Amino acid sequence: MPDQPVRPGSLIKVFSLLLAAALVASAIYLIMKKTPVYKPAPEVDELKSKGTESENVPIGSVFKPYEYNPAERLPAVDGAGNYRWDHEKIVRFSYNLWPGWLPVIAANRGARATRDSVFYGKYGFQVEMVLMDDPIAALDAFADGEIHTLWGTVDMMVLLAPRLLKDSRSAPRIVQQINWSSGGHGIVVRRPIKSIVDLKNKTIVAPRDSPGEYYLMTLLLSAGMRPSDVKLEYTTTAFEAAAAFLMDRKIDACVSWAPDMYRIPRKVSGARILSSTKDTDRLIADVYAVRADFVRDHPDIAKGLVAGIFEGMELLKQNPELPAKWMADAFGMKPDEILALRSDVHPTDLAENVQFFLNSSHPANLEQAWKNASNIYRRMGRIRATISFDQVVDFRFLQQLQQEVTLDH
Template identity: 30%
Template sequence: MADDRMQGGEKLELRPRVKIFGVVVLLGVIAATLYLNWGRIGRLLGPKESGTMAARSGEPSVPAQPAKSDPIRVRVNIWVGCAPGLIANGNLTTQKGSIMDRYGLNVEFKIIDNWTDAAAAFASGKVDMMLYTVDVYAKDFYQYTKRDFGSKAFLMVDWSRGADGIVAKPGINTIEDLAGKIVAYPPYTPSHTLLLDALKHSSLSPSQVDWITKHAVVTNDGIESALAFAQERVDAAVAWDPDMTDAMNKRRGSKKILDTRTADRLIADILVVSDDFSRKHPTELTNFAHAWIEGVEYIKKNPSSAYQLIGSVKEFNIPTDLAQAMLQGVVLGDYPENLIFFGLGPNKVNDFGNIFELAQANWKGQAVIGGLNDYRKAQDTRSLEALRSFYPGPVQVVETPYAPPKPGQPPLMTQQKTIYFATNSDEINPASRVVIDEIGKMMQAYHNTVVDIVGNTDGKGLREYNVALSKRRADAVKGYLKQRYDFPADRMRTFGNGPDQPVASNDTEDGRALNRRTDIKVYPNPAAQ
């Protein structure tokens, strides 16, 4: 048989049957390639308009997957609240077979602990999503808006329930006792918010609050604050666990005077997404939210797996036993909690909006920001609403049991409010409703508290009449809070002092004006102790 190989510069000529055989082989190779790579090709072509992918046994069906392209870059800090995302992702990067992978997502969690660096990375497009607390986001949202950078909160991650607090030396039992004391705190953090908000809702004067903030020991983080307290360099400290509890145990006689078990709807972690990403990738955003919430449900059923995974992420450097202890100080945000948080539940209050407004008022009062933003422009609930069919049924709101404070128990803090009423009447002046709304917002954030509403009058007129009138006016304030905020009646007690407890002389008009007041005394809820 003649040799078909090329000789020198000759052109190779194939016989007809060889040509046909070559074509058949080539077509076979193409067909095999298509068959083996059809899934990848399908993803490149894009998902169908509707339908779901078949789920594994015992797992919910998954929406049609988008193409896996560039990773979704999510900034996080070292915090156990990230556990649902890590569970859903398998680690900091998406692992094959993980929940995120099944949703067609490629996610990369980037640890950036420094808040300034993290905000710069977010605003410059180096990350697509960012883990925030609502209070800190309220500050940065103002700055982002000034720079025309759009972003919105789309997912509630967790509530702090005891993980943040204020510890104090013996003799300091209330927020008012902080007057003239040296406090350590890390600025522009949830600890800063907890301190500012507690001072604002106390009876301390503006000059007393100003003294505390000016003489405070400013630290880099809550760890340094706790250390300063343990070393008795400060009278009180605002910090987070486990360092907060450790410092308290090292200083004899010290105690927590406030933590987020009492202010249980004040500090919340959220995920924020850039407007650019949400506009370009709405399906991926919804699938990401769904996968994260599935991570929450997985942790509920398999908590030990969450502890072990966090312990295995070497970049976190959190041992398994510490992860377990830290997770006990938070409540992870499942789907119903997310609906309630963003005002999509059956109750009347939007927790995101409430915290956002409280925080912005605090930041503005400290001249950190120059104005206020509408919280509705800072949240996007479309992804959550798109998931309703996966979580059918009514949203159940867990009612908090309340009990009256123990006899002789001092209030955690006392507010002195001027609320105007019609002359010789318990009809609230419409202009004073904004003052009562401030009380309502505080009670929503400090949800695990009970409140005494105490009416007071000046010394003019008959004592018996003034005592009865002040009680009716306290009842009117209670009725307003009950009607507008759905607070249960057993959370609020009312009293009428009349002229019996003046704070100034009744001999002058200025003194009488100070005595015509409503005291709001706030106590930790004994039913939850």
């Protein structure tokens, strides 16, 4: 049969398919590679000279601010506020057993509401820190208006947002990043597991819908594995996951975070930490969200909360021992244990928050973190559709604080 001439239309189709395949492959690589390029990149000359600090700043970073007003994209809040509030003006701030909340403890001078805090002294309200290690309990309390803020990580907020957005009043407004996990989340394994690929067909216990599970899924996908390649057993909290690993020798690996992650190898012969977020680069971002109706009704308090926590970061640098004692009292731990956990988190100051929330060109900003988590959880079947990050992110207070710092200098 004589050779058939190649039609231009066929070439275009082939080229289009090849291009699409290349784009998909590139996207998967960026999302799943083991050490994502997650580094804060503030404009050092601009921000550091204004009294803020930052680390790991790429030379030649370009700051390209988002050019929209969050108020124009965030869902409008309908109806009267539906949250607990009275004349004492006490913000109920939820948090979990995690050393990253030390700056809030420092600013508040402990976990209890007090007029000796930075929040009351400078901004006229008090903060009661409510320890809620169970994320579902925290979610329910937030939805019911029993607490004003919801602790979590960006990947957790991807999962929680769909439920909370059903009521415009409880819609989450992510206003501040507290820290990056830099060793505090990890995977503990028994012998003879030596690598991520060795987890294939192994039984792993993990807190469901947690940053630990997100970390595990990222590592599995990075190693060319699928979630179905491992046998997952779920718990509600990291503490329960650690307890299950200790009690059942049939469980090969445990996903947990500090401090439980460090206690397991001391109690189980041959157990060790296979991998932690110290091995990755800016993967898990700890944030908190404020109820939308509360932000609408009390924007000054929301702003004061953000500003006060930044001041807590500075107080923590100056005198870490006292906040460590306050957190130890709240957690039932020793102050020295809390101090030892500080290296597991990297607090994010105003400069780094500006990059995370406001710099649209930063490779490790909130938008990219949101998309990465959405892609993984959609692939796992946890979410049906992706909610755009601008439906939950409110960076107005960071903008205002940045402008005030500029004016002060």
